[in-house]
Amino acid sequence: MHLTLENPLDMHLHLREREMLALVAPCSAAQFAGGVIMPNLVQPVDSLERLRAYRAAILDACAGEPFTPYMTLFFRSYHREELLAARDEIIGLKLYPAGITTQSESGVRDFDRIGDTVALLEDLDIPLLVHGETDGFVMEREREFLRVYQWLAETFPRLRLVMEHITTAEAVELLDRYDNVGATVTLHHLLITLDDVVGGLLQPDLFCKPIAKTPRDREALRQAVLAGHPRLMFGSDSAPHPRHKKECCGCAAGVFSAPVLLPALAQLFEEADCLERLADFVSHHARRFYRLRPPHKQVHLVRAPWTVMEQYETLRPFLAGQTLRWRVEKRP
Amino acid sequence: MHLTLENPLDMHLHLREREMLALVAPCSAAQFAGGVIMPNLVQPVDSLERLRAYRAAILDACAGEPFTPYMTLFFRSYHREELLAARDEIIGLKLYPAGITTQSESGVRDFDRIGDTVALLEDLDIPLLVHGETDGFVMEREREFLRVYQWLAETFPRLRLVMEHITTAEAVELLDRYDNVGATVTLHHLLITLDDVVGGLLQPDLFCKPIAKTPRDREALRQAVLAGHPRLMFGSDSAPHPRHKKECCGCAAGVFSAPVLLPALAQLFEEADCLERLADFVSHHARRFYRLRPPHKQVHLVRAPWTVMEQYETLRPFLAGQTLRWRVEKRP
Structure with missing residues (x-):
């Protein structure tokens, strides 16, 4: 059995820089037509100049495989002119509360002071990813x-607001209250x-932010995703850290899922008997919410057992060693 | 300022075997008159013969420092004769649900089948630690x-039952409902x-079973302990694992707290303005509940800054690197 996805998109992706970028970008480019690139580099991507350099580096790392990096700027106070200049080159601004996750120290400390910039985003129709x-x-x-x-959804009713990597039943509920809110x-x-x-032995490879929650929360996420909620979009939050940073005392948060995303999603949707909705989750919902027109790209899956590698260079991928029922098929 | 504790007791202690036993037993013997020794060795302590050998090894490891190991037998079905023969050499039986924590594979799988042995414990007045x-x-x-x-407290109203290492507000509440129930x-x-x-970086050194719970749960534990609940007893559950087992992928559960116990407890009780209750928590409550008469031993604390070692041989102790306001004073 085969499955062809038109323009699958990963709407939340960490590609890092330099050697790590070169290592992980091909994993995403092999499975997706494009992805939303997170700006929390060691030095945040908070200027058009840095953004352009980062996009060029990403395209370079994809090594000929077509892949559209949808760039984000790190949220800070921006002037109208800056945002006007950036608008055509970004998919949105990414807001981090200060210190809340990896490389977010320069994020927002006082939410009472973000209103002016958010109002500009609403006015200029630039999405805000949070x-x-x-x-x-x-x-x-x-x-x-x-x-x-x-507060954001009600104060800025025309703002397109994305709740990133939601993990709770209550976030799913909130989605239904505001038409201008989407979520990955x-x-x-x-x-x-x-x-x-x-719950068993400690598993550093599964340590991430937000932390995985309760069975009830996971069930709420699954139900909404598998039922095809039109404002739920796939975003992997694939976040590579070299193994020594994952397993030393005090190790870093992030699951490196890029190599397994579409096969594992196909298996999940198939098990729930709704494989026909996979394309909505990994492409159509995001294209509609963000009004995207990615260059045409097909990704092919075949229903054949595939055992996930234990190790991908210095990284241990999500589901390492497990055998999935689908794999990506490379066509010349 | 000085504080002298008469017969402090650690009512839940993992001392392991061989090199590890030799390494950690002196930490406990330096601070306590005795401790309740957990029987979940690689081969569980479930016979009088093994128990005697283990006690001898513990006394040997204490190297001349007076320390009373209160031995426990690993719970299984026992005959009346076995328990009668063991009664004078044990403080109780320790019950593990099968597979629930380190080396508990041979624990209880079916609680419907433990009644006979528990009835014997009640009859012979042998405590059950769970x-x-x-x-x-x-x-x-x-x-x-x-x-x-x-069910145990109600079905066996004369059984002395100990809920080990409780972590939740609800366990504290349960304590008040049954006079025959104590807890560490x-x-x-x-x-x-x-x-x-x-919550921050992942901290393998703080990974333990039961897992640490919510602020509300911790507050309930603190309140009950600091208010001097007469059936709450101190039990460290100090559980050493060599560092490579704590920090590899899939690392083991256990906090090695033995080196810091009394100084950290003194600080906690002092901060809550109830230092006078420390002796109850670390000695009197246990002596009353278990009817113990340990050989006389004093342990002296002095109020002077002490920085916890970063590393104790192959182990990383709880609170490593932190400076406490109390230290144990060795008197010749």
Whole structure:
């Protein structure tokens, strides 16, 4: 059995820089027509100059495989002129609360002071992508942040707002209250709960932010995604860290899922008997919400067993060693 | 300022075997008059013969420092004669649900079949110590197990039952419903929550079973302990694993707290303005519940800054690198 996806998109992707970029970009380019590139580099991508250099580096790393990097600027206070100049080259601004995740130290400390820039985004019709967590108790951070989403959605009703990598039942509920709000969901938050991270032996490879939540939360995510909620978009949040940073004392957050995304998603949708909705989740919903017209690209999957590599150079991929029922088929 | 503790006791202690035993036993002997020794060795301590050999090895490892190992037998079906023969040499039986924590594979699989042995314990007045977790979602395992405690407490009203290393507000509440039920509380569950384990960088050194819970749970534990609940006893659950087993992919559960226990507890009780209750928590409650008469031993603390070593041989101790306000004073 074969499955051809037209323009699959990964709407939340960390590609890093230099050697790591060169290592991981081909994984994404092999499976997707494009992806939304996160700007939280060691030095954040918060100027058009840095953004252009980063996009060029990404295209270079894809080594001839067609892949559209949808660039984001790191949220800070921007002038109208800056945003006007950037508008045609970005898909949106990415907002991080300060210190909340990897390389987010220069993020927002005071939400009372973001209104002017957000108003500009609304006016210029530039989407706002948000890492929505407070600094509260780890299992409640997303739920606590929902009031910020609510405030943004109500104060800026024409703003296209994306709740990134949602993980809770309550975030799914919020989605239904505001037409101007969309959300990305990762593969790993559809598959794992906190149990997989700390329930048996500790699994550093599954440690990520937001942390995987409860079975009830995962069920709510799955139901909404598999039922085809039109404002839920696939975004992997694939986030590579070299193994020594994942397994030392105090290790970094991030699941490197890029090599397994479409095969694992196909398996999940097939198991739920709704394989026909996969294309909506990995492409159509995002194209509609963001009004994208990616250059045409097909990705082919074949229903044949495939065992995920234990190691991808210095990285351990999500689902390492597991055998999936689908694999990506390379066609010349 | 000085503080002298009469016969401090650690009512839940993992000393392991061989090199590890030799390494960690002196840490406990330096701070405690005795401790309840857990029987979940690679080959469980489930016969009087193994128990005697293990006690001898422990006394040997204490190297002249007076320390009473209160031995436990690993719970299985026992005959009356076996228990009669063991009674004077054990403080109780330790029950593990099968597979629930380190080296518990031979634990209880079917709680419907433990009644005969538990009835013997009640009849012979031998305490039952229980690792109370189900195999459910990691944050709910203890709460789910409370119905087993409840069943035991009600079915065997004369049995002395100890809920080991409790971590939840609901376990504290249950304590008040049954006079025949006691509980141990660790140092680390009084200090940390899940936030400390997975809220920032991942901290393998703080990964333990039961997993640290929510701020609300920690607050309930603290309140009950610091208010001097008479059936709450200190039990460290200090559980050494060599560093390579703590920090590899899939690392082992256990906090090695033995080197810091009394200084950290003194600080906690002092901060809550109830230092006078420390002796109850670390000695009197256990002596009363278990009716113990340990050989006389004093341990002296002095209020002077002490920085916890970063590394104790192959182990990383709890609170490594932190400066505490109390230290143990060695008197010749």
